[in-house]
Amino acid sequence: MAAAAALLTPVAQAAPADDIRINEVVTTGGVDDSVELFNKGTAAVDISGWILKDDNNSSKFTVPSGTTLAPGAVRAFDVSGSFGLGSGDKARLYLPGGSTLVDSFSWSSHSAPSWSRCPDGTGAFVNGATLTLGALNDCGSGGGGTGAVAWPGGSTVATADGSNVFGPDLSGLYEEGSVLWGAQNSGKLWRLVRDGSGGWRPDTANGWTSGKTLRYPGGSGSPDSEAVTLTSGGAAGGAYVATERNGDASGTSWLSVLRYEVGSGTGTTLTATKEWNLTAGLPAVGSNAGFEAITWIPDATLTAAGFKDESTGAAYDPGRFGAHTGGVFFLGVEGTGSVHAYVLEDGGAATRVATFSSGLSGVMELQWEAQAARLWLVCDDTCSGQHRTMKIGTGGTFGPAAVYNRPAGMSNLNNEGFTLAAADECAGGTKPVYWADDGNTGGHAIRRGTVSC
Numbered sequence: 001m002a003a004a005a006a007l008l009t010p011v012a013q014a015a016p017a018d019d020i021r022i023n024e025v026v027t028t029g030g031v032d033d034s035v036e037l038f039n040k041g042t043a044a045v046d047i048s049g050w051i052l053k054d055d056n057n058s059s060k061f062t063v064p065s066g067t068t069l070a071p072g073a074v075r076a077f078d079v080s081g082s083f084g085l086g087s088g089d090k091a092r093l094y095l096p097g098g099s100t101l102v103d104s105f106s107w108s109s110h111s112a113p114s115w116s117r118c119p120d121g122t123g124a125f126v127n128g129a130t131l132t133l134g135a136l137n138d139c140g141s142g143g144g145g146t147g148a149v150a151w152p153g154g155s156t157v158a159t160a161d162g163s164n165v166f167g168p169d170l171s172g173l174y175e176e177g178s179v180l181w182g183a184q185n186s187g188k189l190w191r192l193v194r195d196g197s198g199g200w201r202p203d204t205a206n207g208w209t210s211g212k213t214l215r216y217p218g219g220s221g222s223p224d225s226e227a228v229t230l231t232s233g234g235a236a237g238g239a240y241v242a243t244e245r246n247g248d249a250s251g252t253s254w255l256s257v258l259r260y261e262v263g264s265g266t267g268t269t270l271t272a273t274k275e276w277n278l279t280a281g282l283p284a285v286g287s288n289a290g291f292e293a294i295t296w297i298p299d300a301t302l303t304a305a306g307f308k309d310e311s312t313g314a315a316y317d318p319g320r321f322g323a324h325t326g327g328v329f330f331l332g333v334e335g336t337g338s339v340h341a342y343v344l345e346d347g348g349a350a351t352r353v354a355t356f357s358s359g360l361s362g363v364m365e366l367q368w369e370a371q372a373a374r375l376w377l378v379c380d381d382t383c384s385g386q387h388r389t390m391k392i393g394t395g396g397t398f399g400p401a402a403v404y405n406r407p408a409g410m411s412n413l414n415n416e417g418f419t420l421a422a423a424d425e426c427a428g429g430t431k432p433v434y435w436a437d438d439g440n441t442g443g444h445a446i447r448r449g450t451v452s453c
Contacts, residue, residue, distance in 0.1 A: 019045055021122075022093055022103045023074055024137060025115040027085035034133055035061075035091045036076040036361075039069035040121030044283050044336065049096035052079055055106075059083035060098060066253070066286030066335060072357035073337035074120070076133035076382060134361035134383035135403070148386060148403040153430055153451035155408040160199035160434060160448035166190070170436045170445040172227030172242070172293065172365060173417035176234060179203070181262075182417065182436060182446075187214050187222040187247055189239065189260065189270060198432075198448055207266040214241065214260065215271045222247035223258060223272075226416070227294040227332075227365065231325045235262050238273070242331055244290030253287045255279045257294065257329060257344060276350045282333070282340065289335030292416065293366040293378075298327045301370070308396030309353045315396065322347055332363025332377065339363060339377070339398070356398050359388060364416045371423040371453065374401055378418040380438070385412055407449050414439040415447075426453035 019041030026034045035052050039045055046068050052061040061082040069075055085091065090106035105125055107115055114131040117123050118139035130138040130148065138148050169185035180200045182190035188211040192200035202208050214223050223243040231237050238259045245254045256279070258272040299318040309316040318326075322345045330341050341354035358377045365378035374389045375398060385406030390398040406412070417436025425431045430450040437445050 018102070019043075020047060020050075020069065020093065020102060021117065022091055022105050023117045023120055024076070024133060025085065025091050025105060025107070025111060025125075026113065026131060026133060027087070027089065027107070027111045027115070029084050029086055029110065031080050032078060033080040033083075033085040034076050034078050035093075036074055036133055037069065037093065038074045038117070038121040039071055042071050044068050044070045044338075046284070047075075050102070051094040051096065051098045052077065052082075053092045053094065053098070054083045054085055055090045055092075056083065064286060066284060066289060068283045068285060068336045070283075070336045070338040070357045072359060073361065074134060074136060074359070075337070075361045131384065132386065134379055135386045135388075136359045138403075148405050151387075151404050151407040151449075151451075152402075153407065153433070154449060157407050157410040157435075157447050157449045158198070159442075159444040159446070161444055161446040162195075162199075162201060164440070164443045165202065166440060166445040168440045168445075169438060170440070171225070171416040171438060172229075173419040173434055173436050173446075174228050174230060174367075175419045175421055175434065176230055177422065179235070180419070180434065181228045181230070181239060182211075183225040183228040183241055184211060185224055185226060185438070187225055188212065189214055189225060189228065189241065189262070191262065200434075200446060207268075210268070212267070213269045214258070215269060216246070216258070217272045217275050219269075219271045223256070224250075226292045229294045229296050229329070231296050231327055232298060233325075237325070238262065240294060240296070240329065242291040242294035244292070244334075245287045251287050253279060253285055253290055255282055255290045257291075257331070257342075274346075274348070276342070276344045276348065278331075278340075278342065278350055281350075281352060283336060283338075285333060285335030289362075290333060291331050292334045292362065292364045293332030295330050295366040295368045295375070296325065296327045297330065297368045297375075301373070302328060302392075305373070305392040306394075306396045307354075307392055310355065311351060311353050316353060318343075321345055321351065322349065328353060330366055330368070330375070332358065332366045334362040334364065337361050337363055339366065354397070359400065359403075360386065365418040367419055369420050376418065376420070378415065380416055381412045381414045385410065385415060387418070410435075410447065410449070411441070413437045413441055413447075420451060423453065429453055
């Protein structure tokens with residue numbers, strides 16, 4: 001096993017009750033009634049076992065175990081299986097046990113479509129706001145939030161795979177020129193090539209007809225592979241896969257990065273050549289709420305931008321680490337909405353150099369777009385398919401740049417993967433982007449759109 005990661009921030013713990021606020025409420029009188037919570041404090045808070053009620057004390061929804069809210073993060077809960085929120089009702093938040101009231105909000109009419117607090121966590125509730133469950137509220141010019149705008153590309157989205165090629169669970173994507181890499185939750189990695197019509201198909205010529213089964217070092221286990229990325233070495237430098245648990249012990253959280261040699265051999269199984277197990281150095285999350293996203297940013301890019309190493313408080317210095325990939329891996333967590341940056345050394349050591357909130361209830365995909373020097377953060381249908389971009393600011397930390405709604409031509413799909421084409425594919429001011437739909441909706445898991453170059 002790899003050396004334990006350097007601990008940068010404390011494990012989520014009890015915090016002042018007023019750090020957690022009811023932030024958005026959606027009422028329909030039944031189906032999809034939801035309450036969103038926001039952490040306005042400066043420390044991560046474990047809200048496992050906290051209780052939501054309406055105006056009836058006998059009705060309650062209990063927050064699942066392993067649920068943590070990072071500073072500035074939001075999390076939405078569908079309470080319709082426990083109670084309905086009426087046209088004249090209230091939402092109440094209690095500490096575990098249900099007797100200590102933390103926050104409440106009451107209303108006299110159904111949301112249209114959302115009752116949203118503006119600014120997030122501290123302002124008054126506004127009805128008629130854009131529904132942004134699982135993401136920061138769209139408060140417009142008067143709220144102080146980062147308002148979502150239309151998708152910065154074409155509104156049309158088309159399928160980009162054959163019918164029922166993958167089935168459900170296709171998650172992370174990474175485009176490497178003429179190859180598209182895909183991570184599947186069920187412990188598979190796919191190498192896809194262009195199909196001649198704007199889509200992708202399995203690379204049958206090189207032994208990837210049905211993908212390749214992944215194993216931990218030593219050949220055992222079934223990694224829940226959620227995301228994949230490459231470094232500047234491309235496929236020859238190995239594929240790096242983010243995982244949240246071992247499918248053979250699915251109830252246990254296991255947050256790891258695994259490296260695989262992905263040559264063109266004909267075998268059907270890939271055994272990891274290295275593992276960095278980061279579980280011990282991160283706030284606890286549920287076994288199905290761990291790493292969902294991974295991307296890699298070159299050291300040269302980070303140093304040129306003045307990236308701050310939060311473990312030292314000084315500018316990031318690659319020279320203080322042993323041999324590594326020449327860059328930093330950024331990993332997104334579903335359960336907290338946080339992004340953690342790690343230097344993963346060839347010898348097995350792992351050092352966390354930054355942590356920041358995405359502003360989303362969960363990060364399902366990360367992609368570094370070198371062409372625009374921006375980090376893309378993607379949420380799934382929990383956040384209505386919202387995308388965010390962040391850039392390194394003058395203080396050396398990542399901060400919000402823009403918030404985008406999903407393309408108008410795409411339904412609210414369970415997209416867990418997203419990748420962008422490189423600059424050389426720009427034509428007429430746009431370039432292709434691709435999404436991976438974990439639900440295999442209508443028999444298709446990959447969709448194609450465009451984004452402005």
